[in-house]
Amino acid sequence: MADSTPPSQETLSNLLHETRSFPPPEELAAHANVKADAYERADEDRLAFWEEQAHRLQWERTWDTVLDWQPPYAQWFVGGKLNASVNCVDRHVDAGNGDRAAIQWEGEPGDSRTITYAELRDEVSQAANALTDLGVGKGDRVAIYMPMIPETVVAMLACARIGAVHMVVFGGFSVDALGQRLDDSQAKLVITADGGYRRGKPSSLKPAVDEAVADRPAVENVLVVRRTGQDVDWNERDVWWHDAVGGASSEHTPEGHDSEDPLYIMYTSGTTAKPKGILHTTGGYLTQASYTHWAVFDLKPETDVYWCAADIGWVTGHSYIVYGPLSNGATVVMYEGTPDTPHKGRFWEIVEKYGVTIAYMAPTAIRTFMKWGEEIPAKYDLSSLRVIGSVGEPINPEAYVWYRQNIGGGKTPVVDTWWQTETGAIMVSPLPGVTSGKPGAAMGPIPGIAADVVDEEGNSVPDGEGGFIVVREPWPSMLRGIWGDDQRYKDTYWSRFPGLYFPGDGAKKDEDGDMWLLGRVDDVMLVSGHNISTTEVESALVSHPEVAEAAVVGAADKVTGQSIVGFVILRGGEESVPDELLQELRNHVGSSLGPIAKPALLLAVPELPKTRSGKIMRRLLRDIAEHRDIGDTSTLTDASIMDVIAKQLPKK
Numbered sequence: 001m002a003d004s005t006p007p008s009q010e011t012l013s014n015l016l017h018e019t020r021s022f023p024p025p026e027e028l029a030a031h032a033n034v035k036a037d038a039y040e041r042a043d044e045d046r047l048a049f050w051e052e053q054a055h056r057l058q059w060e061r062t063w064d065t066v067l068d069w070q071p072p073y074a075q076w077f078v079g080g081k082l083n084a085s086v087n088c089v090d091r092h093v094d095a096g097n098g099d100r101a102a103i104q105w106e107g108e109p110g111d112s113r114t115i116t117y118a119e120l121r122d123e124v125s126q127a128a129n130a131l132t133d134l135g136v137g138k139g140d141r142v143a144i145y146m147p148m149i150p151e152t153v154v155a156m157l158a159c160a161r162i163g164a165v166h167m168v169v170f171g172g173f174s175v176d177a178l179g180q181r182l183d184d185s186q187a188k189l190v191i192t193a194d195g196g197y198r199r200g201k202p203s204s205l206k207p208a209v210d211e212a213v214a215d216r217p218a219v220e221n222v223l224v225v226r227r228t229g230q231d232v233d234w235n236e237r238d239v240w241w242h243d244a245v246g247g248a249s250s251e252h253t254p255e256g257h258d259s260e261d262p263l264y265i266m267y268t269s270g271t272t273a274k275p276k277g278i279l280h281t282t283g284g285y286l287t288q289a290s291y292t293h294w295a296v297f298d299l300k301p302e303t304d305v306y307w308c309a310a311d312i313g314w315v316t317g318h319s320y321i322v323y324g325p326l327s328n329g330a331t332v333v334m335y336e337g338t339p340d341t342p343h344k345g346r347f348w349e350i351v352e353k354y355g356v357t358i359a360y361m362a363p364t365a366i367r368t369f370m371k372w373g374e375e376i377p378a379k380y381d382l383s384s385l386r387v388i389g390s391v392g393e394p395i396n397p398e399a400y401v402w403y404r405q406n407i408g409g410g411k412t413p414v415v416d417t418w419w420q421t422e423t424g425a426i427m428v429s430p431l432p433g434v435t436s437g438k439p440g441a442a443m444g445p446i447p448g449i450a451a452d453v454v455d456e457e458g459n460s461v462p463d464g465e466g467g468f469i470v471v472r473e474p475w476p477s478m479l480r481g482i483w484g485d486d487q488r489y490k491d492t493y494w495s496r497f498p499g500l501y502f503p504g505d506g507a508k509k510d511e512d513g514d515m516w517l518l519g520r521v522d523d524v525m526l527v528s529g530h531n532i533s534t535t536e537v538e539s540a541l542v543s544h545p546e547v548a549e550a551a552v553v554g555a556a557d558k559v560t561g562q563s564i565v566g567f568v569i570l571r572g573g574e575e576s577v578p579d580e581l582l583q584e585l586r587n588h589v590g591s592s593l594g595p596i597a598k599p600a601l602l603l604a605v606p607e608l609p610k611t612r613s614g615k616i617m618r619r620l621l622r623d624i625a626e627h628r629d630i631g632d633t634s635t636l637t638d639a640s641i642m643d644v645i646a647k648q649l650p651k652k
């Protein structure tokens with residue numbers, strides 16, 4: 001972890017005086033799954049609290065010990081046995097809910113499928129039998145490189161059922177990224193599809209797999225779902241899903257797996273280095289995924305229709321499309337395609353069509369919808385929504401308010417949920433029936449989580465000051481390590497503050513003691529001796545009515561150390577903007593945050609460089625601002641945007 005300084009208190013106390021606050025709707029608060037007492041109970045006895053949550057699940061054998069903590073290694077519910085797929089599927093059928101829709105799937109071209117819990121149990125059982133027939137056993141790794149189709153969920157649950165470890169690779173990743181992950185995990189089976197629909201046309205997956213496995217003999221078979229019907233090359237080790245799974249028995253007797261048996265590996269790339277294989281195990285992970293999904297979204301499985309718009313290729317999809325919602329018996333909407341295909345109202349059309357009551361998406365999507373204009377969602381009936389959530393990046397206060405107003409009809413709580421691939425499940429978030437939400441703030445740790453903001457020395461900061469977020473006590477869904485690299489696990493998360501887990505994010509406590517997440521510490525700028533967070537300058541820019549999105553970076557400056565260079569996308573998307581407007585935007589930042597935070601240079605651009613998971617890549621903007629050749633762009637959604645942005649920059 002790069003050593004960095006925390007945002008200085010002096011600067012932070014000047015920043016963003018957010019006074020808006022939205023109390024929970026009375027009706028929701030009255031019937032909320034979780035009330036304020038949960039915090040007290042968890043504070044009194046944290047382990048008893050998590051033990052109570054573990055009883056949400058069905059165990060074949062209960063645990064002997066709740067937590068075995070040998071820092072930095074935790075084991076939860078030691079001695080317990082359970083099967084994650086039974087918890088996500090069979091249990092609901094056995095309880096008489098077999099006819100409930102588990103998945104309401106919407107394909108990009110408009111085809112759709114409803115899969116009930118009973119049907120899901122049959123398919124998962126068939127797939128489990130097929131995997132066993134292909135020689136996959138407990139502990140084996142299985143790569144899943146798929147579009148957003150129901151078979152992806154079936155494949156994950158079938159792995160979980162037989163104790164194989166799934167490793168989902170985002171379908172937008174390249175051959176090299178797939179190959180690197182196959183090498184590191186030594187997967188023996190790859191599950192893929194001919195292709196999926198993206199932006200109105202079939203996009204292929206199988207050719208990338210063919211290339212990746214060509215010189216990787218460890219992969220024994222490739223199991224292929226037919227989705228688009230496009231032509232595929234066929235190799236000796238390839239097997240059609242409809243033959244192998246379709247022909248298998250739907251009877252499968254599951255065994256209980258150890259609470260600490262691996263469930264999956266999810267690679268997270270960080271900024272530059274080799275991706276880290278984050279390992280999650282079974283009992284603790286499922287407990288926290290299940291509890292947080294029920295508590296943070298106030299899920300009522302009988303009546304809610306829940307939609308998480310993330311891709312299953314990210315941890316958000318694992319915990320909040322698959323394991324959390326299905327373990328709770330929820331009805332989950334799943335959408336294959338992009339938000340603007342065939343038109344920019346597609347998301348809202350889906351909300352209206354399925355009567356979605358809970359929606360969960362990323363700030364980058366919300367800011368895109370802001371840019372497209374509020375008249376688009378206004379055309380649809382979104383009145384079914386009752387809780388809406390955000391995840392993946394800090395949500396700027398203006399984006400929060402826009403989301404609440406234009407999507408939530410001015411009445412739904414917005415839950416800004418902070419967590420990471422490594423934490424496995426939500427850690428910091430408001431609770432919709434308890435917390436008065438503040439635009440831009442993730443508010444506080446959920447019950448049972450000991451997150452705090454500390455200074456350079458690891459001491460808790462007082463209200464009104466900033467520093468680093470840390471977690472003081474182990475939590476059930478914490479990563480159990482980095483696949484094959486123990487030293488890196490210790491170095492990355494446990495060395496900055498001895499005894500504390502360090503996620504790598506900056507944070508502050510405001511005057512009320514509420515928590516704000518300020519992005520990766522590597523993104524903090526140092527201007528004339530002041531630490532200024534990119535997030536706060538960006539939020540100030542987005543709070544101007546003309547601005548839809550903003551990214552700022554610190555560029556080396558002989559005089560000030562770093563100077564702030566900002567990139568903005570205007571609402572409506574114009575690129576040629578009068579200098580007066582840019583001047584006005586700079587002054588706007590100056591008056592909201594103080595003159596020190598005024599960008600020295602501000603450019604209007606048509607797009608920003610983003611990773612495929614929607615995070616702004618400030619590292620590349622810094623390269624541009626410092627007139628350097630830009631570094632690795634392989635994880636960008638669209639690398640050509642870098643040239644467009646570079647052209648806007650004044651010559652040195």
Ligand code: WT7
Nearest residue numbers: 391392393394416417418419420421517519520
């Ligand atoms: C990083 C983790 C969480 C699952 C999806 C991303 C940033 C995430 C928030 C939030 C501010 C957030 C952090 C974190 N982040 N949620 N609500 N407010 N920042 O998982 O790819 O592992 O990324 O995303 O910087 O460390 P990930």
